[in-house]
Amino acid sequence: MESVPVRCPVCRRDHAYITPVYPCPCGAPTAPRLLRGAPAERITHRTWNDDWVAVRCTVCGRRDQWPYPELCCPCGTVLRIPVRPLAASAPPPPGPSHIPLPRTAAHPRPAFRPMTIRTARDAVAAAALYLSWLGYREVVQARERPASRIDIRATGLISQVDTATTPTVVRDVECLWLNALNASVAGVLFSLAGYAPDARQRADGLGLPLFVMDLTGTPQPVNGPADELISTGA
Template sequence: MAETVPVRCPACHREHRYTAPAYPCACGAPVAPRLDRHGVATPVSHRVWQDDWVTVHCRSCGRGGDWPRPEVGCSCGVVMRVPVMDAQDVTDQADATGQDTTPDPNPDPENGTGRRATAAAPDTPAAQPPFHSVTIRTALDAVTTTALYLRWLGYRGVRRADQRPPSGIGLAARGVVAQVDPAVRPATLRDVECLWLTAMTESADCLYFSLTGYTADARARADTLGIPLFVLDLTGTPRPVNEPAGALAGTENRAP
């Protein structure tokens, strides 16, 4: 059941009711951060990538992953970060209530690329839960849904890329780099080639996610280089627009 807590704005002192959203774990169970009822909401004065994420562990399988940090906006214009409980707080609380917090002793193993090993992956499409998208209203929403989609595909350790792309926002995981382009113009040939060169230096695969699509020469070069291209619709659902992306989207249940 979704957890709801009162959140008081530190600026105007209005009180809001906040319900933590749940996101799907790789095992299919819904995962939501544990909210701290006794904590104090803090206003967001400037954005730092590391502060926009919080580590949450799945109660079903014990996996830990980075999820969007809970936030709520006040009508006075202040955006607040909702306090969450850290891992030790959750463990102590579970011990006090007698809940079992022991992780699954047999989580999906990973191969050297950071994706789930083939032998441990489900062998039927029905075993993979559907992807739950995040409605895109801002550039951060586009990054969030891309990070969730990469994790859903089987990539682990999704984070901000070390190298900043010429346009958009770079993400990286074990064995892959991805570019999220929230621009209002289609991604260009140069954008695609720069991503490919970055992936080459990292000895990794690469994927491109765009809100407004791609130019014809960008799509042609991506096909030549084997780069999967996705378009993010406003519902937050990544849709493949070339053959490499279609092949990847059709095999995410088997995470090679």
Template sequence: MGAMSESVPVRCPACRRGHRYAAPSYPCVCGAPVSPPLDRQGTATAVTHPAWEEQWVTVRCSSCGRGAQWPHPELGCPCGTTLRIAVAGDTATAGATTAGATATENIPAGETSAGPPSPAPLPTPSPRRAFQPVAIRTARDAVTATALYLRWLGYRDIRRADQRPPSGIGIAARGLLAQVDPTVRPASVRDVECLWLTAMTESSRCVYFSLAGYADDARARADGLGVPLFVLDPTGVPQPVNSPADELDASGA
């Protein structure tokens, strides 16, 4: 695999303009960047009725073998058409986009000898690597930035939430329910309470991400319920706005 994601020619089926597209890379939890392998023989299709299930593709890291869902590659044409780029295979296996990446989870086997085996060394905690955000320009980018951040915190199996929230977009991970609000209005106290109640019925923690911030009574209610609140800035870095969010950002999953 090459060290960088290779660009492919793309033609808009609506206006016939030609483009070049290179898939973005995303950080695997093992630290190796991966990117969806593009199908050079495939044809871009126009997105007319976006469906959540079609907006994600499973990419498997060739360094550690983990599979994770990332946004399906798309390109905006100047004519206004959104193009979905063809990906090689339904479940893609993407090589690390940096040379020399190797798996880091091999467990050394104990040596056998006449004497008792040596005790295995205790694992030493390693600091989290720096968070690598994606810039937010669309609602889709806000969901991607949130998913990246939750993986950075240590949450796994990120997927669409089973229940659609009254506003925004719901995503879930093991033991967590998150709401992403990409609208231009501050989140209301009702938004926070609905998220908390839904999480309670699922015995999960919850966290709220908003582009426009929160109404004063929503922040006060979140503090009382222990709901972490984050604001997504344009760079894609979630900013904690209350104490529960500060604690989650510091400790992780």
């Protein structure tokens, strides 16, 4: 696995980013090649096309689209990690046999198996999978998003998954917290584009766990309540 130093342009915190590895259908581990020395880009607006990068397997030569490498800084900023452009096509090595394998991203906690996010519905499914991994029971996804914007319900829990291309705002935090309070359950918020600073501050004050998800489907905690939830589980 390749590692590069990354500095957050907002809080100036330094990170050591290790690129995730994905299984090619031939079975070989595959990962985007990181561009050393290039500054990370802050993500303030998402487009589905920009969230994918072409990667070629070094074993069989197959070219696929994989989620663009991203890092969530503890300050709440979501960063896109620069990658090297893909070189011109080369003929695949002779003789490799392709064995279809599920496209799941590697994760430092082996017990959790994330799912790749390609659509907004995938994001909700990935969040539901993560909540089940945390120990919540009877996790159910809404077939169509209700007016309350509650995407997932479980025993003792409601959750919202913000798939917008801009950071989650404070209003979403307060609405989820009020809905959870009225139902006497806990609330958890997931976002694809991170959180506005006042939204994160408000969530900290309310004790509402915030997670950000990249397109590998791996939620990352961005505040203290989320860290505590991971430690204790449901």
